[in-house]
Amino acid sequence: MAANRIWDNQIITRENPLNSKERIFVIQKHAARRLHYDLRLEMDGVLKSWAVPKKPPKTPGIKRLAVQVEDHPIEYANFEGIIPEGHYGAGRVEIWDKGSYVLKERTDNKIVFELNGEKLKGTYVLLRFKGDKNWLFFKKKGE
Numbered sequence: 001m002a003a004n005r006i007w008d009n010q011i012i013t014r015e016n017p018l019n020s021k022e023r024i025f026v027i028q029k030h031a032a033r034r035l036h037y038d039l040r041l042e043m044d045g046v047l048k049s050w051a052v053p054k055k056p057p058k059t060p061g062i063k064r065l066a067v068q069v070e071d072h073p074i075e076y077a078n079f080e081g082i083i084p085e086g087h088y089g090a091g092r093v094e095i096w097d098k099g100s101y102v103l104k105e106r107t108d109n110k111i112v113f114e115l116n117g118e119k120l121k122g123t124y125v126l127l128r129f130k131g132d133k134n135w136l137f138f139k140k141k142g143e
Helices: 074-078
Strands: 022-031 035-043 046-052 063-072 081-083 091-106 110-117 121-130 134-139
Touching (some): 022 110, 035 091, 046 074
Antiparallel strands (some): 046 063, 081 091, 091 110
């Protein structure tokens, strides 16, 4: 339920122009009902977000399910703490990795980006594969 989101009533004013090369990314480890990792990429003035049920891949050859969820405000990139019971996503959130990324390719069904994080570095791909929300998240070979 949207009424319980902790960022309700925030106005997003910061935008990163499409031609800007470096954008922020964050991966938050989220101990909600089930432990998962939230991949967030700054795009279109918000954090586009995917829930990744298993630890993000550091090496090529490992593919992870990434379920697209609602966009989050840019300010959420720095959030660590506890989302209280009764709110959407209740549980502990901690930053697992963060840094910048460069968007290399973006279509309706594929996003290619180069991560420069503390843990993840190299070219990664999000590839839509089943329905509107299910994507594969993996590190590109040769990276």
